[in-house]
Amino acid sequence: MTLFPSAEILRRRADIGLIAVFFILVWLPCADTFLHLDRAAATQENRLPATFPKFHPSLAGIGKFLAGTEAYFADHFGFRRQLVRWQQRWQWKIFRDAQGGGNARSVLAGKGDWLFFAEPRTVNDIIGAMRFTAAELEGWRTLLTGRRDWLRERGIRYLLVIPPDKQSIYPEHLPDWLADRTGPPQRLDQFLGYMRAHSDVPILDLRATLLDAKKSGDIYLHTDTHWNARGAFAAYRRIVQEIASLGLPSTPLDAEAFDISIAAKGPAGDLAQMMGQEGSLPEKNTPSFSPKPSLPPTRLRMEPDLVPKKWTPGTEPRVIENPATRGKMVMFHDSFAQHLFLFLGQNFGRIVFVWQPHWNKPVIEREKPDIVVDDILQRVLIFLNPEDARKDDERTGSEISPAAK
Amino acid sequence: MVFSSPFFLFLFLPIVLTIYPLLRGVALRNLFLLVVSLIFYGWGEVGFLFLLLGSTIANWFLGLRVDREQDPAKRKRAVTLAIVLNIGLLVFFKYTGPAIAGINSLLGGPLASLHLPQIPVGDIRLPIGISFFTFHALSYVMDIYRRKSSAAQNPADTALYIFFFPQLVAGPILRWSAIAPQLLKRAVTRGGFAEGIRRFAGGLAKKVIIANAVALPADQIFKLPDSELTPVLAWFATLCYTVQIYFDFSGYSDMAVGLGKMFGFTFIENFDHPYVSQSVKEFWRRWHISLSSWFRDYLYIPLGGNRCSERRNMLNLVIVFFLCGLWHGASWTFVVWGLYHGAFLVLERTRFGSLVEKMPRIFRHGYALLAVLVGWVLFRATSFPQALAFLSNMIGVATPGAVTQPLSRYVTHESVFALVAGAIFATPVIAWLKSTLSRAANRLPQRACSALTATGMTLEAVITIGLLLISSAWLAGSTYNPFIYFRF
Incomplete structure (x- = not known):
């Protein structure tokens, strides 16, 4: 290209501008460390960011220190929040792939505003590409019959409750490519078939109850993995009926015992948060149940010392007491049970909720409950190693991080 | 440390780029670049830093001997020693473990009846960039031996040539004869620096926006059990990988060339739109140019090149491509990939080549692209059975398993965007656009032309700047690692 004199000047100006902006861009993240210019909302990653590494004067120690500083910087560099927010926004607005990078790729955008937690192995389970081996099934039988027998020796009943994954109740809202492949029997069916054939451990599969309940309205949150209060209420009624059939007579409350309200717009669910779409994907028409004043009051309190270990805030053991009724329960549970606290508290005098998939036998022996309920979510159950769970049961009382929310 | 990481982009690079122009004199600047290059390497591979530094000193010393020695026999002995040292280092770290594992599998399998004991193999880790390091070192001693350039008087110059961080871990493979003059005299100009930024930003965008987007489905599909593959999946994964490897590698090379310019260096261009080739021979003139020209100058020509009998020439090609495959990785799949390309080069020297040349242009493009694409299956597969499963699916002769994976699981909008963008930018469309606009501008009146x-x-x-910003956001997004459950 022939450069006119003015073009040379223009080139110089463009180059100087480019160099200046480039230097500003690459220095901004460091500058933000001191000036705190990044005003974007913090990202919800459900993990502790990397800490600054400790230095050990050895070759391996230096290597670890250097790798650690890089990991630390990746979690803490200036403008990270703003850049991550931009990336999430652009990715969602432009591509609509519901993949926010990293583990958020396990969020799957279904039809409408339905989101699903579908990590790769869950998808493999849906399409029938993952089956339990005979050894795994036998491992489950050994674990559950062992738990049941240990309780039976102490005169305590046992029930395993399996809240279904959202896609088991709403396969029609999955994207077509996955909805079309929900036919083959899944690991849960395999598990239930084996357990029914080889043991008499009481197991409550809630799928039929919830498939029936969804006829009266949404029972799972659209932007969250969990069921909503309506779904939890249906599950509660079925659980109490099942417990009654085990010889602990109790009657579940009717919906009329509660004031039911609907929030037109609520905070985004955990899946929308993983995608960084809290603002653009609010939860809509969320039902909530409040006990009517005619119901006896219950007391719910946290008791972290019941199981001494380092609890993630919000997951500490809870106790709910209802002086108006009798019966004691210990429930080892996951995040789905949070929505059951309110309801189950109406049917038992005292319930201890421990948020972990493995047992804590001292708690059971101390509480001397009438029944122990394991609440294990479908996706946890089908991928939890029963042998690990059995070993964790044996390590009762030791420091084990909760594996389930 | 890699260029496409926040640590490099937002800490290492701004510090180095800011201090560098404040230093006066080329010697001080070289020393500074050497120190930061050693830090760059040590950050990822501190355990091998001193070993490779020792090797560099040995190369410097032998280079001096080769340079100063007048006796041809002694010169030859010195250069041979240097070659053995460098190749020995590469063979030990890269090939010993796989070779012993291969022998052990023979001893435990077909040769089990001999009852020979297994050969103990320790944990031999591969130093990052050892293949590039070795070829740089070889170029150093060979260029001195051929009197193309003098030996460095200062070992720091040799070390900077080998360790210079822009080219250290992924090339381009520089020649000592090309870099030596630049170590003595070079200038950082405004235009050069701005051009460096443009190349760096373009390379970063190629890597982060295009290559990474297709890397995910390619990786996922190549990890599937063979029984879950379908023909469309195999084709989609191969296409994704074809785009990934080019945009990843050429993006990294662009970043290296751009960084070089920011420090006043001119590096060899490593890629020239290889996917527009019309033959495999042309592909190798456009793909990883610094490697193919290295093999040409330091191996093919010394073997006799094409100045020998036709049969010998073909053998030379096979030898070169066998070693080229082996250089890429210590696995038989790489060797077969190299031989596969070598076979095409041999074929193209026969009547087959004339036949290809007579085909319409679109068929020539199709032939070259298909040959390269099939080659990538060999390159990417982790084993021959996997490569065979992919290829048999691609030609539709595989028996589908009971459960296969749906294509839609992997075809995201982002991957489709990256494939389309990849197809566009794999052609010289930008250069064409620039020259067309430039020609059009020159025909306009001066004021309009200036505007x-x-x-x-x-x-x-x-x-x-937009590409830098988007790439930075995508880089930051890659550090975002959320969990559905809280993790300590």
């Missing part, structure tokens, strides 16, 4: 030039330059700067 158009100003618009073009501003647009170029804005696109560069």
Whole structure:
């Protein structure tokens, strides 16, 4: 290209501008460390960011220190929040792939505003590409019959409750490519078939109850993995009926015992948060149940010392007491049970909720409950190693991080 | 440390780029670049830093001997020693473990009846960039031996040539004869620096926006059990990988060339739109140019090149491509990939080549692209059975398993965007656009021409900054690692 004199000047100006902006861009993240210019909302990653590494004067120690500083910087560099927010926004607005990078790729955008937690192995389970081996099934039988027998020796009943994954109740809202492949029997069916054939451990599969309940309205949150209060209420009624059939007579409350309200717009669910779409994907028409004043009051309190270990805030053991009724329960549970606290508290005098998939036998022996309920979510159950769970049961009382929310 | 990481982009690079122009004199600047290059390497591979530094000193010493020695026999002995040292280092770290594992599998399998004991193999880790390191070191001693350049008087110059961080872990493979003069005299100009930024930003965008987007489905599909593959999946994964490897590698090379310019260096261009080739021979003139020209100058020509009998020439090609495959990785799949390409080069020297040349242009493009694409299956597969499963699916002769994976699981909008963008930018479309606009501008009156030039330059700067910003956001996004359950 022939450069006119003015073009040379223009080139110089463009180059100087480019160099200046480039230097500003690459220095901004460091500058933000001191000036705190990044005003974007913090990202919800459900993990502790990397800490600054400790230095050990050895070759391996230096290597670890250097790798650690890089990991630390990746979690803490200036403008990270703003850049991550931009990336999430652009990715969602432009591509609509519901993949926010990293583990958020396990969020799957279904039809409408339905989101699903579908990590790769869950998808493999849906399409029938993952089956339990005979050894795994036998491992489950050994674990559950062992738990049941240990309780039976102490005169305590046992029930395993399996809240279904959202896609088991709403396969029609999955994207077509996955909805079309929900036919083959899944690991849960395999598990239930084996357990029914080889043991008499009481197991409550809630799928039929919830498939029936969804006829009266949404029972799972659209932007969250969990069921909503309506779904939890249906599950509660079925659980109490099942417990009654085990010889602990109790009657579940009717919906009329509660004031039911609907929030037109609520905070985004955990899946929308993983995608960084809290603002653009609010939860809509969320039902909530409040006990009517005619119901006896219950007391719910946290008791972290019941199981001494380092609890993630919000997951500490809870106790709910209802002086108006009798019966004691210990429930080892996951995040789905949070929505059951309110309801189950109406049917038992005292319930201890421990948020972990493995047992804590001292708690059971101390509480001397009438029944122990394991609440294990479908996706946890089908991928939890029963042998690990059995070993964790044996390590009762030791420091084990909760594996389930 | 890699270029496409926040640590490099937002800490290492701004510090180095800011201090560098403040230093006066080329010697001080070289020393500074050496120190930061050693830090760059040590950050990822501190355990091998001193070993490779020792090797560099040995190469410097032997280079001096080769340079100063007048006796041809002694010169030859010195250069041979240097070659053995460098190749020995590469063979020990890269090939010993796989070779012993291969022998052990023979001893435990077909040769089990001999009852020979297994050979103990320790944990031999591969130093990052050892293949590039070795070829740089070989170029150093060979260029001195051929009197193309003098030996460095200062070992720091040799070390900087080998360890210079822009080219250290992924090339381009530089020649000592090309770099030595630049170590003595070079200038950082405004235009050069700005061009460096443009190349760096373009390379970063190639890697982060295009290559990474297709890397995910390619990786996922190549990890599937063979029984879950379908023909469309195998084709989609191969296409994704074809785009990934080019945009990843050429993006990294662009970043290296750009960084070199920011420090006043001119590096060899490593890629020239290889996917527009019309033959495999042309592909190798456009793909990883610094490697193919290295093999040409330091192996093919010394073997006799094409100045020998036709049969010998073909053998030379096979030898070169066998070693080229082996250089890429210590696995038989790489060797077969190299031989596969070598076979095409041999074939293209026969009547088959004349036949290809007579085909319409579109068929020539199709032939070359298909040959390269099938080659990538061999390159990417982790084993021959996997490569065979992919290829048999691609030609539709595989028996589908009971459960296969749906294509839609992997075809995201982002991957489709990356494939389309990849197909466009794999052609010289930008150069074509620039030259077309330039020609059009030159035909306009001066004022209009200036206005158009100003618009073009501003647009170029804005696109560069935009690419940097988008790439930074995508990089930050890659550090975002959320969990559905809280993790300590």
